[in-house]
Amino acid sequence: MHPILHPTLSLILIITTFTLIRIPKSSCQDQQYKTCGEPYQCGNINFTYPFWGGNRPNTCGYPGFKISCQGNVPRISAEPVIYRVIAPVDTTAHTLIVARDDLVSDICPRFLHNTTLDSSIFWFSNIVNVTLSYNCTIPPNFPQPIQFTCAVNSTTATPGFFSMDNNNTVQNFTNLVACSNSISVPINQARAQNLVSTTALIAALADGFSLQYKANNSICTDCTRSDGRCGYNLGSKSFACYCSDREYDLVCNDTSTQNRRGVNNNVKAPISIGTAIAGAIVAGVGIGWLIFWCRQRRKRLAAKAAQSYQSQSKDVSLPLASKSPTSAPSTVFSKIIPSNSSSKSEFGKETSYFGVQVFSYNELELATDHFAQSRELGDGGFGTVYHGILPDGRVVAVKRLYENNFKRVEQFINEVEILTHLRHQNLVTLFGCTSRRSRELLLVYEYIPNGTVADHLHGRRANSGLLSWPVRLNIAIETGDALAYLHASDIIHRDVKTNNILLDNDFHVKVADFGLSRLFPHDVTHVSTAPQGTPGYVDPEYYQCYQLTEKSDVYSFGVVLIELISSLQAVDTNRHRHDINLSNMAINKIQNHTLHELVDPSLEFGTNSSVRRMATLVAELAFRCLQQEKDMRPSMQEVVDGLRGIQNEGFNAQKVEVVDILVDDGGFLKDNISPPSPASSCS
Template identity: 45%
Template sequence: MTRLKPSTRLSSCVRRASVITQPPAMPLLFRLLLLAVALAVSGGDPTSAAVADAYNASMCHKSFMCGAHDIHYPFYLSNESRVIDGVARSYCGYPGMAILCDATTTNATLQLAEGTNYTVLAIDYDNNTITLADADAVAAGSDCPRVRHNVTIPPEAWLDFSATGNSTISFFLDCNLTGAADPLPPDIIRINCSSFAQEGRLPSFLAPQLGAPDGDWFRSCNGVYVAPVLTEWLASPEYGPRLGSGGYGDVLRQGFRLSWDPSAGPCFECEQSQGQCGYDQTGGFLGCLCPDGSVRDSDCGQKNENRMKIAIGASIAALVLFLLLLVMSFLYIRKKRQYKMTYSSGLLKYTTSGGTPRSWGSTDMDSGSVHQLQTHQFSYEELEDATGGFCDTRELGDGGFGTVYKGYLRDGRVVAVKRLYNNGCRQVEQFVNEAAILSRLRHPNLVTFYGCTSSRSRELLLVYEYVPNGTVADHLHGHRATERALPWPLRLNIAVEAATALAYLHAIEPPVVHRDVKTNNILLDADFHVKVADFGLSRLLPPDGATHVSTTPQGTPGYVDPEYHRCYQLTDKSDVYSFGVVLAELISSKPAVDVTRDRDEINLAGMAVGRIQRSQVDQLVDIELGYGSDQNTRMAMTMVAELAFRCLQQNGEMRPPIREVLDVLRGIQKGGVKEGDKDGRKKDGLPRVPCSPDSVHVSWESLSTTPSIISQ
């Protein structure tokens, strides 16, 4: 799971860039005085009337017994939720941590995903762990229950497997080994339970390890599942020797552990002030519920007497230090004028003044302030230790302005750490821009940004979630292409999810233009779901409704919008063009640029437009995907080619918006257009994919950039 850490100032991420040339620190007394005055005049966060009306805050500070379990914050009883405007909202607690209490059996149940219930065995509030067991395994009367699903934690749940002590058992059910080319590995155990040995049933096996064993024999099994278990029980002398004869059922009933991070997200400040967080069922933060029954926007504030003492002390300090303040201010201003403002320091204002949507606060855009941008602050030493001293063996790849390393944080999270090459102007700009944008974006198909280093750090470092399955480019035409792990349905789903991420970026106010959409920046997680990455070149359209930004063209050769390259005007249609190249890669398995191809086909965009226009789609697509053998695949790939053609038009106005691209892709995924459809629409109401318009595609070249890879 990925959650933002306690709020800190984004400015701390970027001050390090100008450590050599920035003015000396503000005098200590001057800073203390400003702090004291600020505390004296500040008040608590205002109470949100809408949230206060919707919640009974006192309910958050009660506990509930469910059988032998004491249920309290951050868990909550699902039947204590209240429906407001048609949406179920909890009184308080973390998203995805609703406990269902069955009054008939007194069992406490946690539902991780739809249709998968897990019985609560224990909750350790001191160590922030919960022990769960598959409800089917607990309720099964047999000593040998059949595992029927994998454990899936939904994105909105604040639970993960980082708790120590977990292991796994892999199950291979009903395997037809007749004629299998590979022998069974030595660590595979056959399940010998009587319920598995019924007449006519194929043999089943288990392996006390994570993942599939060597060989392809297990592909003949009707079901392959991985169940988490506790290592102490799996390795125990009581159950370990008899796993195949029913011991595994006892191990399953001992459960496994999940953990949660009490310092994650906007709850940190709220809980530090003795409050508890209220969330809706979609994971939206609704307010801090305080012990006095009030509901505040961020925290419960300080005690009044402490505020009074600080105010009095600040007033006295202001009188005593007034004259000294004048002298110190004069010296500070005089010293500051001796330093020239470097590009990197000016860049900080540029990035944040143009890089915060209206929903993030208009004052940020007017003043150039970064105080509303929040992200977790890591120490250099912590990240150095996490990456093994930035060891070469941990290196995942080279980005446009840094090297990316795999790291293991002390809390158990696996991360990708981007290390800035140097403090050059362009590198600092991309660093600030990526941190400013990613710290405010949250979408399941965007890579999660965990934070960056502090102002006192030796180097500029960015920290992201680790995405384990490489890039789309790796699988299409890179070092993993021989695995053939991306069949056509999976490629189509990648296109849909990538378009979903871009549609989200283009829909927020003001819109975000990624500016470097390419298969090297589309990462794949363990389940081959998309994570769009690398926002170093991204820009936001102005908040005044303008449709473009005038800026020097940047991007990757083969992907840059030719109209942007020609007119220096960046629009959301520039991303649509780049996405059209991605679609062409998905259907052809060819790279965007290949100098070994014929001169007029070096750029895949030119090749795709020419061949589609000449009705030679069969000479463009990857035949091994089933284009020539499956009619449905042929139709779907042809329609995706037509859609890529529309995206690759030279004139940006002729390209569809990304929202329309997404709708067409979803329509293709649901079945496409069939014969007999009328009025340009299918029977299910989905739009028909239009035919390719006539267009002329000319050769061009773009400025280069280097991809930023945060996965292996």
């Protein structure tokens, strides 16, 4: 570029900057303002904040308030129960009327679940709890109006009855009748006064009950009064007030403080314009002279560059097989990330391999606010994970490996190579990574917002009370399904633990952290390798024999199952020395017929017969996974099939009888599973 063009370039920059500043509002924010101002209609009900779905994206609502519309019937989910919204939402009183979808027209659902809700955002209002009991032994003189008959889970027709916690209306007969299963469901308090028959019960269930919700209610009211639209910022995970000019924290045109999302442009406009013009002039002149200097420098180095180009071209054209063995790290990585791709990415030009993007270090540094401590999501054995927002708006988790040495490069390559070939709904998705020439090794994953299973069991979210038994069982099934998929793909995870099981807002599983994973050859029974993993989860036979197999993951998964049952950590030095290792503690409790001492008290193991039976069966499955000898453990697919059987057939009368024998007769696992031995064969 000739120097005479520099003033022109400067002028263009000044005009462009001035024009951008004069734009009264961002088109992106304007779109949010318009979008979140439109309701989502399903049937004859209009949904506004905090609800979202359909034409209202999740940025217009609040986590946990997603509405799905099927057959013009709006539904909201609180796993494992689905609710119908049967009346318009009262946005003034912050209430809605819902009915359990599985009990709207039938009191004999396929699966028996207690009513579950996220207590942090919903709570009941003016309700009476009704207990529905199934498969009961009812005496001949039992009052008829409160009995019903149904086939539950495809079993033969069995008698049942219902009773209420309001003994002034219907007498409580639970002490007179023996039933195998029962669930608790709420009904409207007014309808409870006339609950004198099964027909009246069905009608009361169909009429639903009232819920109150909390989703920054008062803040939203203030935002709306300032002509804003209530929403949710996915990046900061906090309330957002979308206004006609831009996004604010609380209310539109708030000049009292500097918002997280920027300083008010209207107040600062004169100063900003002047500063921007002066900056543009300086920047334009500087950029022009920089281009001129670079052009002259390129001319001076032209001859030398031409000579080196020929030499480099010859080196690049060498086949990978001809490289020296001493260059193994570069050779392996070159199969995944071509040198020209990583070079381009360092200048911000996107490139990809195996379907994932190569990011520059600067790009990810900006996305994570320079790896700010406030952005840390977790700290593992191989690196720290940060919350980030990419320029295209994607919310991501950026894993920053601790050291850029040979071992870390190997793990980095291993994780990229494995994840780019895997596609499963319960495995975390890899968006991309940096080049090996980058200042640091960084991996970019999809962001999973609800923490880890460990967080919810015994970490910072342990008091949330959101991990009910059905949720825990579903976590076990989805985790097992992901591991079974890995094994079918000849991959051993090798670091299965609750810290590596992520949860989304609906408590669905995403298994993560494949740095230690190994591709498993088809024609061998095991791989000999030094034991690696997390204490408390590592297969003892792997420790003794240095033989890694798929059954090593099965053992680790057995520990996860015990964690889900007990909410205890895999290793805790504060426990008795015989119980420091959770797997040993579990085996001892099971063999001594004291499983009740192991189960998390919040699961109501002692009072809820359904939970007791299913938790006992899961403990049996975990016991099999924790066998010392790998050949005595089931395959991962067998474990998943067993868990699904427990979930689907947990109320089957035949299984109930088996569990009662195992628990009550003191024969738990005694005759069909042998305990782990102190030593095993490594053959």
